[in-house]
Structures are given as structure tokens and as C-alpha cells.
Amino acid sequence: MRAAQSRLANHASVLWISTAPFIPEALPASQALRVLGCEFDAIVFDAFSGLAVNALAAVSGTLRGGGVFILLSPPLEQWPQFPDPAYQRFLPYPYTPSAVKGLFLRRFIRLLQEPISPKPIIQFASQTQAEVVAELVKAATARVLTADRGRGKSAALGLAASQLIAQGKTVLLTAPARAAVEAVFKHAEFAPDFYAPDAVLLNLPRADVLMVDEAAAIPLPLLLKLAQAYPRCVFATTLHGYEGSGRGFVLRFQQALSQLDPHWQSLRLEQPMRWPFNDPLEALIYRWLLLEVEAPEWQGDSQQPVEYRQLEPEQLLENETLLRQLFGLLVTAHYQTRPSDLQQIFDAPNLSIHVLQQAQQIVGVALLSREGGFDPELSAAIQRGQRRPQGHLVPQTLSFHAQLAGAAELVCERIMRIAIHPAIQGQGWGQQLVQHVFKYAAWQAADYLAVSYALSPELLQFWQQSGFILARIGHRQDTASASRSAVQIRAISTAGQALVNTILMHGPIDPASVSRN
Template sequence: MPLTALLAQLQQWQQQAAQLHIRLPVIWQGTADALLSHTTALLSTISYDKLYWLGAEAPADAVNLTGKQNYQLLGSECDILVINAFSGFNADLVAASAGCVKAGGIWLLLCPPFAKWQQEANPAHKSLLPYPLDAASHQGHFVAFWQTQLAQQNSVIIDDEQISRQLNWPAAAPLTFVAAPYISTEQQTAVESILHVVSGHRRRPLVLAADRGRGKSAALGIAAAQLATTGKQIILTAPSPQAAQTALQHFRQLTEAALHNRLQFVPFDQLLRADSNADLLLVDEAAAIPTPVLQQLLQRFSRIVFASTEHGYEGTGRGFQLRFQQHLSTQCPGWKKLQLQQPVRYQTGDPLEQLIFAAFLLQQPADEALYDANAAVHFGHYHSADWLSSAAKLQQVFHLLSQAHYQTQVKDLAALLDNPQLQVMTLEQHEQVLACALISSEGQLPAALATAIYHGERRVQGHLLAQSLAFHSARPELAALPLWRVMRISVQPGLQRRQLGNQLLSHIKQAAQQADISYLGSSFGVTAGLLQFWQQAGYVTVRLGSSSDKASAEYSILMLQAVTASAEICHQLQQQFSTALYSNLALLYPQLSAELALALAAPPQPAALSTTELEQLKLFSEGKRPFELISHLLLSWFNLHYRRLPAEFKQTLCALLWQRRSWPEILQQTGLHSKKSCLDWIAAQLAVNGL
């Protein structure tokens, strides 16, 4: 087909897509020079306002996207999106940007012929590969896997200048008429529900749930505009300012300039630090905000709306649905949920949305996994190349990993296929994955490199456990050993607390023994429950990061277990860590809970108190000595006896004596109203607990 005829055909199809209110996915295979030239010609024949471009050779009028913009893309729109895969294929960004294409827009993928493409390196996935792999030469499996998925989807495929597959056009959507400013009847219902949160009973939050492109962010802005005209003050928060733009734009379009200060965007970490008041808090893209933050916001604000993408390129929505909504049911039994099904940017059955959801495994499983405790289970072990023939199993694993961690993204799927040092171990029954763990093979670094890491002169990608042991624990020789790090472990939500996670960890240790692995490790944001889980599995703590995550307030912990190497080294590292932590609690760990401080820190073994010293403490317990006179003695007594004390008493003394918290903080923790009442309570507890 002559190029002019091909371009005319594409222009006609683009117009047809606009009439049907869908996006046009086009995959164009050929040589780089020819396709870039053809694309320039195509862009000159099609009118557009905004062009997004991924990869090299972007035209001057294009917005050239980079890998840092995933969350910033939420809510933004373009008429044409071109992906130049000749300079690399960033799976995460491809998935994220697809949602920006408007109805009547073109999604254009420029790539080598499929057979040639899957044999090439992918430099765009450089950040996914561990040392010493070179992204410029390493051939992963993601592109081959993605092509297999792509071949099953509805799209236009062009080979050079010949159309090899045409689009299977969906039927026209039925016409619906909704009064402005609404785009759908569901959106109108959503706005009415938001308004009811303000006028109805307190502490009855609303969750607006939908896939992308359903108009939920716009609904927030429309509702805020209506509330502003009645004098209400609204706060809007989101994972980033860019993610809040759609709601803000709709609000400003519908209100006079004098009312624009009625809706304020405030970053969620700032909201937690400040004492903010509002008639309503709107949380957009709530699934991309850590669950502990959402829980704090829920406690702080009595009228709140959470808008969430329940699944999408972020891979976070399912975790929000399962974890945070369970918390809502406990704390606010009267909360409501509204599901928006009807797309507003494009019609139901849009080919591009279906392509992205299917090719990146973003579709939700139809059924929850079932477990028969009386039937046999078996363990699976998968490496990167295995997934090419196990797409259905990979989909189960990817969804399960998404549920385990709020930041799981498409790049994690790509890493499973492109990083040969990643392996997955599963617990399965009747072809269903009940639990899975993602494991990184690390260590075996050259001695010179391990020494350079120990000296702080080098860092290498993909060896978190080895580097931490060399640098933070001052044991560079351990970085030369073969190590496995359990990056994530997840059990089906409906099957938790049935010891399946423990079974899987036991199997991982057995597999590590067979593979002659020296140590197993894991690093994660620590909570009391997670710490207990890993301790029960035989892991000990060897490091605690010195800064907490600003969103979740969790400190990153590193835990270790000996497999074929010396368990004594684990014991030494754990003792070294716990005594250092005791000394640094007040200085370096201001946000650490007293519960975790008690579980992780260990004071130096103090000498027994003398009879005279015990007499002084007894006088304090009788109200005959001031706290300031005996505080050092109380510390020595506590260090001797803290393990046997009741939880509330020892957590209070830990906060006061180990962590050196201020009296206002102590009073907030205990719920008491004055320093005197708190000291009286401590004195009484001292007497009760065997002084």
C-alpha cells in the first residue's frame, strides 16, 4: 500500500474512533528511520492539541515523558501518544501513559518486527537489573511475553507500509443525555453522595471506586464547587499535586475567582503534621497513599471522601480495597462505597483499555482462591524464563504481590521477566496460588568490591542485603557469600492466619539449603505484627534504618537467618544491633513506637540494685521521694525487669526512660491528664509489680 494511502486510512480510522468515542491502538513494525519518517508524515496530516512521546527523537512540539512521571500523569490528557520502542521499552511508563489518551486519540507503538524485537536488549529497564548485568546487552523476557499478550488483543498492526491486522470495531455506545456539568448519570450520583457526606451524620466516609477514566476526580471538583458556594471549606490531598489537577481544574471552572480559596490542596504528609480544619477532606487516588496514612487521616477528619483507582497500572488498588476498607468497617461501620462503572473519557469496551489491562496483567481474577486444609499442597519454584509458558500462573502471582505491597507497579511485573536473579516460590493447591514469595539472589561480590562498599566508595544495584551487611554491619566478608533476600511475601487475604506464610518460609529455607545459600534476609517497613511473624520464622534483626518513611512513619528493618553458614554470626550481629539501638533510641528514632523499641533494643546488663537503692525506689512508690531523685535507679530497675512487666507499664517506662519522650508525649500515650497523675500511676505500678 502506498504511504499516502496508508496515512489516509489511519486518518479515516482516527475519525471513526472519535465518532465511536474510543481510542485507536496502532502497532507499527519496521525500521527505526522509516517509521520515524512515516510518523512525522502522519502527524502532519492529523490535527491535535497535545502530543505525548516516549523514547528518543521526540518532535519539538511533543511532551517527552520520562520514567519519573508515572504518578504525575494521573489525570492528564493527550490526543496522540507515540512510543518509540527502538530506544527502549519502559513498561511502567507505557502502562501509565495509556490512560492519558483521549477518545478519538491514537496510541502509536513504533517497534522492530516482533521476532527481531524480542531478541534485542532493552536499555529502558536498566533500573531493574542487578550488578553485574548490563542493560545494553542483556536480553530479558518481558518483551517476548508482552508480545504474546499483545497478539491476543484488538489493535491495528502495520508491517512497514502494509496493514496486517485491522481493528475489530466495537458497536456504538447508546446515547445518554446528562445535564451539565455532569458527563454521566453515575458521576451525578457520585456528586450527590459526596454532598451527603457533609450534610449527613459524622464519621460516615464515602469511597468512590472506579477504573481510570470514569470521572471520579472530576466528581470531586464538581462537588467541591457546589459546597464552596454554600460557604464550606474543603481540603484536597493526593499522592502528588499533579494527581489532584483534574479535581482542581473542574472546581475552578465552576467557581468564581473569589471562591477559589475554598478548596486548598495540601500534601498528605503536611496534613498529618498540621492541625488543619475543614468541612470536608477529599482524598484523590487514595490507593497510591500508604494505608497507615489513610488510617491517620480517617482519625483526624470526621467527614472524608476517598476516591480510588481499584486497579490500574499502579497495581495498588486491590490492596486498598482489601486492607483499608477492612479498617473502615472496623472504625466507621456506617461508611458507604460507590462503584463507578461507566467510562466517561471513552466508551465501554475501548480497545486500548482492554489491551493495556490484558497485556500488563492488570485484570482482576474472577474468583478468590480456596484452600482445603485436608488436601495436599505443593510448592512451585519459578525463574524469569519460566513465565513465558506460564502466563496464567504469572497473573496470579502478580496480583498476589500487588495485594502485599501498596507500591507494586508494572515495573515489578517487568522485573519478574527481565531480571534473572529474581525467583518466585509459591504454595499452591488445585492450580491456585495460595501464597507466594519474591526472592532476590544477591551477594557473591568480588572481595575488592565488597571492601569498597564497606569503605563507602561503591554502591551496586540489586544487592541490598549484601551491601547492608558490608557497610552498615561492617562485615564485608559476608557480601562475598551467596545470599537470598525475601523481597515480598504474600498470602491470599482470605487465607491469612492459617500458617501458610510460615509453611512457605520453611520451604524457602529448605530450598536455600539445597542451593548452598549462606544466609536468608528480608527488609521491610517494620510493624509489631510483621516483626513477630519474621521472628517466629527464625529471623533476627541486624539493622534498623535511621529515618522513617515520611508517609507511613515506618522504619526499614533488615532481618537475617543463617542457612548453611554460622548462626553465631547472626547472633553477634543481632546483639551488636540491639545494644547500639538502645543507646540511640532518643537521638535517632523519635518516631519508633515503644512497643517496637522494647522488642528490638536491649540495654547492657546492669548490676543488681543495692538494698539502699531498692529502699529509695520503695519510698518513691509510697510517694516519699520525687521522681527526679530516683529516675536513674528506676532506669536500672527497669533494665533488669522490663521483660516481665505488663505491656502498658513497660511501654510507658520505655517511652520515658529509654526514648526520653517529653511529658506531653507521655501523657498522650497514656491518656493521663497531668505529669503528677502519671507519676502517681507509675509509683502504684511499681509497687504492684514486685519492687
């Protein structure tokens, strides 16, 4: 680290991501999003302080072209065995870093030793930033702005908002969280008013233009309500980036928006703002963290049978095509699938991977997290609110929030993610995959299968048809989705059935109430 300080002494602006006490200007990885919208001549990322891959992906986009990116790490041959502090993010109690196999890092080390092939130059219907700003200022109907990270999307929104406000227009800005639009405000000489998505719909403040940033992280029904309430609406989202992938969202949203506003137009920013096309650092980051993957084109036959398989992380390490299929399916189905999820797939000791395959193509994937199984003393402390061990979402929710005695003693397999290829959704393959993981959970001697998700009538119906009962609905609505969290479970063992019976004895929650929230 001292060597890095000496080497960068002549650089005007240096960003340090570290918790080292002798670098007073350093930011911890947890505060990395504060620098979005800034530019640096050099970046030093201290992996000894924890390889927080979401932060690494984010800050790499703030480096100027020709800049220096230094990743401080243990010697490569020792790095996979290093007890990384960042592992605590996904290691549930009582696991320690020694339980991590280091597969995520083994893949990265392999990629470092392979040549980086330049991307093919593809001609898109892309606009310059100035053209996008001009279009946003004059647009009378909805606009959908898409871009990869580092393409100046936030700057374009900020500049357009300032010009509109200077013309006497009222501009509102909304996003899943205010932190997500700090870069917009940095580029706005005249700042728009910020509202959370649910607050916009609740209060319907007057505005000439509504700007929605990171729209892919907001549920589709809410976006359509915003489009109905504000005819001049800008929906912007990142296609590939550290915060998730918006490719699948864009396809779904554009189809729905066409029903409301046939005159909407698409805008795209393609050229990087700070570095040239085919920049080697961007290429490495994208390849390592799979930022560009999406569900592969469907090449099978929905009438043909599929094969269920449980995959080991080592198989994904050895088969890059299989890995890209699996992760591409997840990022297409779940916007907030992030680089840290890739690390968890490789290294979380309590996670299992389940897929449906047809002709060597993955068409369905489910990730399961093993939770619970606490001793009676710790279970009672959890119920009283005296202990909150890392992880174990559903057992702790049922024990503390629902006050179900002994719930944390039971073993649960929680479905963290489930995704079916978009081309074959609605044909029962999702329920087929649930049946397979139910059998797996029974084989693993779990007491019940569980799922936690943002409540909607459609998802509630799916899980009920899959044999799950509604165990708990959260009290508070999420500001971005206006949805409450839900926990549903399906009994496996006798003890699991007793838990289900206890929940049902207190009276099932009326599913019709879901549509009123």
C-alpha cells in the same frame, strides 16, 4: 519515527514519549506522570528509548476516544533480543541487557496476534461523575470512591473540592505523594491545601472535609486515624491501574471503616470518560499488563496439604492461568505491585519464583532476589560510600548504613514479595513458605536470607517467629506510611551466622520501640 511525525501532522494534540533528540517536545518516560489529567488526540511511545511499562500504562489513559496510539518498536521477531534501555531499572550489577531473555515481550507479541474478546457487560451500582461530585459535596459522613483508571476519579475530587471551597468550606487533600494528585489540582478551580499523610496526623489542621486520594497506598492504621480525626472524609482509590491495585485494600478497609462509621457510603465510577466501554486499546493494555487480575476465589481445603514448587518464568509464559493466579495473588496482597513487576518476574536474571499450590491453585507466592557476593575491594568501597552498584538492597544497606565490614561480600537471598491467599491467612502457611525458601537459599549456597519492609509490630512478630533477627531500622519515616524501613536476616552459612552474631553483639533493637513510632 519520521513516518509517525508525518502521519500525525494534522492532529491537534500529540504526546511523544521518547528521548530522541530530534523530537524537542517529547517527554522522557520518567516524566510521563506530568500529563495525567490531560487529553491527547494521538500518542507516540518510543520503545527504542526504553519500554517503561508503568509509563505506557499511565499515558494510554490520556488518549481521547477515536485517537491514535503508536508504539514504535524493533521488528517483532527481533524485539525480544533488543537491548532495551529500560532493563537497567531491574538489572542488578553486573548484569547487562544481554542477560534478559525477553519473555515479557514474547508474551506481548503473542497477545498482539490473538483476537481481543470484549468484556462481558456487568451491571454495577455505578454513578455518573456528576452524581459522585454532588454526593461528595453534600456528604456528612465518610465516603469511599473507587474507580478504574480513566474513569474521572481525580476530576471528581477536584470538582467537588472547588464547590466545597466556594461554599466557604476548608478542604484538605492528602495522598502518598503530591505527584499523585496533580490531576486533582488540574480540575480544581479553587485548590485545596495539600498535606502528606503523616503531616496531617502530626498537625491536625482544621478542615471541614479531608480528601484522601490513592488511599490504598497508605497503611490501614493511618487511614483509620484520619477517619477518626475528620468525620467528613473522602477515601478514593484506583481499583486497577498503572500504580497498583486497590481491590484487596477496599475489602479490608471497608470492614474496618464500618466499625468507626457505620453510615459511610460507597461510590463507584465505572464508565470511561474518554473512550467507550470495551475499547480495544484498553482491553489490550489490561490483558498485557494484567491490570485487572486479582486473587482467584479460594476453592481448596485449608486442612489439606499443599505442594511447594519453584517455577521458571518459561512456565508462566506457557500457562496464562498460572500467571494470572500468581500475579493476582501479588496485587491483592501488595497494593504497589505494578506492571514493571510483571516484567521483572519474567526477565530479571537474579529473581526466583516460589509457590505453594493446592489442587492446581496457587495459594502462596514468594519472589527472591539474589544479592551481594562482591569482591573485597568493591565491598570496602561500598562501605566507604564510594561505590553504589545498581540493586543489591540489603548487602549495601548493611555495609554502608550499618557499617558492617564485609557484609557486601556475603551472598544474600532477599524475599522481595511474599503473599498468602486472603482466605487462608493466619494459619501458618506464610511461615511454611518461608521455611521452603530458606531451604532453597541454603541449596543455592547463600549466606543468609533477608527481608526489607515497612516496619510494623505485626510484621516484626511474623519475621521473628520465622527465625529472623532485626538487623537495621531506617532513620527516616516514610511520609505516606509514617513507618520506617526495617531489615531482618536469618543466617544460613557459618559466615552468615558470624554476621548475625556481630549484629547481636551491638545490642538488639527493642521491639517494643516499634509501637511508639
